[in-house]
Amino acid sequence: MPTLQCRNIGKQFGALIALDRVSFELHDREILGLIGPNGAGKTTLFNCIIGLEKPTAGKVIFGGTDITGLKPHKICRIGLAKTSQIMEPFKALTVLENVLVGALHGGMLSMKEALMETEMILGFVGLDKEREKLSSSISVPARRRLELARAMATGAKTLLLDENMAGLNPHEIDEALVLLTKIRHSGRSLIVVEHVMRAVMGISDRIIVLNYGTKIAEGSPAEIAQNSLVIEAYLGDKKSLHGRN
Ligand SMILES: Nc1ncnc2c1ncn2[C@@H]1O[C@H](COP(=O)(O)OP(=O)(O)O)[C@@H](O)[C@H]1O
Ligand SMILES: [Mg+2]
Structure with a gap:
């Protein structure tokens, strides 16, 4: 199927x-x-x-x-999750917080689980070093990775x-x-x-x-x-x- x-x-x-x-x-x-x-x-x-x-x-x-x-x-x-043509991270939030919002938005995880998932995904996409930075302050390629990370964090398989x-x-x-x-x-x-x-x-x-x-x-x-x-x-x-x- x-x-x-x-x-x-x-x-x-x-x-x-x-x-x-x-x-x-x-x-x-x-x-x-x-x-x-x-x-x-x-x-x-x-x-x-x-x-x-x-x-x-x-x-x-x-x-x-x-x-x-x-x-x-x-x-x-x-x-199912989508990344946008126009990048729209929550600018006032850090990279880590943005991914955490994605993980909580997926709706299946407790805060503790969502934090663990966020850590894992930040490593996966290579944003470990940027985690505490405001999402508005990171480079374009890093923001593109952040979009992917946010979508993945929802638990989406597609x-x-x-x-x-x-x-x-x-x-x-x-x-x-x-x-x-x-x-x-x-x-x-x-x-x-x-x-x-x-x-x-x-x-x-x-x-x-x-x-x-x-x-x-x-x-x-x-x-x-x-x-x-x-x-x-x-x-x-x-x-x-x-x-x-
Ligand atoms: N909300 C909307 N209202 C009216 N027309 C729209 C809207 N969204 C897209 N369109 C029109 O639909 C067509 C397809 O647009 P779009 O899906 O953005 O194309 P693509 O992503 O392939 O560039 C275009 O002619 C666009 O102007
Ligand atoms: Mg388009």
Whole structure:
């Protein structure tokens, strides 16, 4: 059974069709890349999955249960979490406190357990040294790690990452890729929205491509890189499919 299934998801904002019958599956411990030009509907699809938006059509099935339209905190508690395109840590809190909020938000842990989990995750993502710093004072790559840590701390086994590598330099991207691989090996599944093509092509088992709210392709990274519909969709976009970044 797939971990997550989207069946014919549709989302309309007034007259705008942001998603049109999008279907796909995510499997256990899989890394699924989700790409497409700006405005293709990637963030909207994530929001429909985790309950920030209500799909106007279709179903989201997680672990065999229909979770379509459930509230975000309920969806979080059954094991799905998202990191945002726009980083939004609690700025007045330290790194450790931010992760602790995630652990308590997951709803399953006592304070003592949540603290232990937080310690473990800070080590896992490599934020040990930053733990007492205010989250507003740490570097961009550290904040990206903090986003991952907060999502992991909720106990989620499935993570949706929305441009978690934005703003990173090539070396930092390499480090981020190592961390994502580690997260997968920890038994989690990931959907990765990323404009950095080298990254998404390198790390994904499979890739799906959205354009104007429609899934136009699905396949291995090699298949996607050669798909004429995909190449065409990216020609009009400033971030090239074969960009060097
Ligand atoms: N809350 C909203 N209200 C109206 N239109 C929206 C809203 N959110 C997204 N859109 C529109 O839906 C389309 C898909 O946006 P989005 O999902 O953010 O694309 P992507 O993440 O692929 O860049 C865009 O045309 C965008 O302007
Ligand atoms: Mg987006």
